[in-house]
Every structure is written in C-alpha cells, then in structure tokens.
Amino acid sequence: MTSTMKPEWLSLTGAAELLGVHPTTVRRWADSGKLPVHVTPGGHRRFLRKELVALSGIEVPASATSGTERIWSDYALVETRERLVHSPEPGWLAAFSADHREEKRELGRRLMSIIMQHISAPDAAQSLLVEVKSIATRYAQNSEQAGLSAAEGLEATAFFRDAMTEVALQMPQVAHLESDAQLRLLRKVNQVFNVFQVALVEYYDRRSEGTP
The missing domain is CATH 1.10.1660.10 (Multidrug-efflux Transporter Regulator; Chain: A; Domain 2)
Structure with missing residues (x-):
C-alpha cells in the first residue's frame, strides 16, 4: 500500500x-x-x-530532563562556533599559533565544565571559583606568550562571554525556562566571567610590576 x-x-x-x-x-x-x-x-x-x-x-538537543546546564552548554557551543565561522576573524585569534589554539581549546573545555558545575551548585561554591582563577591565570600566560596585551586578552574573553550570555537570554524561548531560573543562570555565568576577567588583569598587573 x-x-x-x-x-x-x-x-x-x-x-x-x-x-x-x-x-x-x-x-x-x-x-x-x-x-x-x-x-x-x-x-x-x-x-x-x-x-x-x-x-x-x-x-x-537533549531534553530538558538532562538539566539547564547541559541545554545551555549545547546551545552556547553552537553559538560560539557560528560566531567564529561567520564573523571576520578577530585580531586576537590570528595571534595564536596552532599550539596556543590547542591549549586555549583545552582551557575552554575546562572552563565550560566548571561553569556547568557552578550553574547546578549552591551559590556558595567558592572552590569552583578558585579553579576559575587558576584557569584564567594559565589563559593569561598563554595570551602573553602569543604577544597579546591585557586589553586584547580581555577582548578575547569578552567574545566568548557575549556568546554565552546571549544564549542565556534566549533560554526562555528555546527551553521554556522560567524567569527566575533564567536570572539565576545569567548570574552564575556572569559570576564566573567576572572572576575570570579580574584574574586575567591581575596576572598582567603582576607581570608589569615584575612580580611572579
């Protein structure tokens, strides 16, 4: 038939x-x-x-039963890739060698894992933020080795921060997230990037002062 x-x-x-x-x-x-x-x-x-x-x-995407952090992570990775593919190559990206880029990818994976843990953890999960500082320091070292200034290092982190916060703003449409949950997600993501960016600047400040 x-x-x-x-x-x-x-x-x-x-x-x-x-x-x-x-x-x-x-x-x-x-x-x-x-x-x-x-x-x-x-x-x-x-x-x-x-x-x-x-x-x-x-x-x-995975269903909502897999958790807000997993859904947000999947969308954030797609959005970041799309921005890298369809936007003019940022100046800071061109400065990285193949080895620098590979290390950046590994640091990015570690940071994403921590953000996901932080989203699902209690508000007082300070141990995760300590690890964020460690990753930020290594990120700053990598950026310095590639010849980037502190401002260029911040520009690179702002690129990824913008993609991830934009996805968080879209969550009510793509995952039917309630406003309270969306606000908590945004707060968590911003908290991680605030710690990360401050730690990056502090590294460059120590270097300019001659402090290890």
Missing part, C-alpha cells in the same frame, strides 16, 4: 525548536545555505522536518 503521509513542514520557529537554537540562528544558517529551506510564494521560510533530522553536524 502506498503511504499517504504528507511531508511535515516546519516554520522558522518550529525548525529552531527542533534544532535547539534560536530562530535568528536558523535564519542565518538558511540564508548561508547551511540548511535546506523552501520559500513560500508569500516569502515565508519553511523547512522539511526529515531534511533537518537527516543533517549531519547539527545535533538535536
């Missing part, structure tokens, strides 16, 4: 929910050719569900 099942078309919002990203990200992917998109006579974007599911390299 021939199947009479009709293809399932998704709107921009529906595609965003399936892929676990913000609608603006879906629009950008569609406009750049990364996603197959069909435009109606009225100019509206429509997406075939089966085409989106079949795509490689775009992961359907």
Whole structure:
C-alpha cells in the first residue's frame, strides 16, 4: 500500500525548536545555505522536518530532563562556533599559533565544565571559583606568550562571554525556562566571567610590576 503521509513542514520557529537554537540562528544558517529551506510564494521560510533530522553536524538537543546546564552548554557551543565561522576573524585569534589554539581549546573545555558545575551548585561554591582563577591565570600566560596585551586578552574573553550570555537570554524561548531560573543562570555565568576577567588583569598587573 502506498503511504499517504504528507511531508511535515516546519516554520522558522518550529525548525529552531527542533534544532535547539534560536530562530535568528536558523535564519542565518538558511540564508548561508547551511540548511535546506523552501520559500513560500508569500516569502515565508519553511523547512522539511526529515531534511533537518537527516543533517549531519547539527545535533538535536537533549531534553530538558538532562538539566539547564547541559541545554545551555549545547546551545552556547553552537553559538560560539557560528560566531567564529561567520564573523571576520578577530585580531586576537590570528595571534595564536596552532599550539596556543590547542591549549586555549583545552582551557575552554575546562572552563565550560566548571561553569556547568557552578550553574547546578549552591551559590556558595567558592572552590569552583578558585579553579576559575587558576584557569584564567594559565589563559593569561598563554595570551602573553602569543604577544597579546591585557586589553586584547580581555577582548578575547569578552567574545566568548557575549556568546554565552546571549544564549542565556534566549533560554526562555528555546527551553521554556522560567524567569527566575533564567536570572539565576545569567548570574552564575556572569559570576564566573567576572572572576575570570579580574584574574586575567591581575596576572598582567603582576607581570608589569615584575612580580611572579
């Protein structure tokens, strides 16, 4: 018997929910050719569900039962990659050698792990913030070796901070996060980056003063 099942078309919002990203990200992917998109006579974007599911390299997010921190992390990584791919290469990125970039990636993975722990931990999880300072110091050392100034090091961290806080602001739309939970998420992410950026500047200050 021939199947009479009709293809399932998704709107921009529906595609965003399936892929676990913000609608603006879906629009950008569609406009750049990364996603197959069909435009109606009225100019509206429509997406075939089966085409989106079949795509490689775009992961359907874990369900909300896996925790706010996991959902936020998945979205934040996608947003960061998209910014690096589709934006002009930042000057600070060009300064890093292959070895410097690999170490930065490892430090980034460690920092992301700590942020995820910090999101789910009690507000007084000071031990995690101590580890953030340690990572920031090594990040500053790596940046100094690459010839970056303190200002350029801060510019690099601001790039990633902006991506991660923007995703936190989008969480109510992509994960149905309540306002109180969103505020707590933003507070946690900002707390980590505040500690990180202060520690980075303190390292450069010590170096300028000749202190190890």
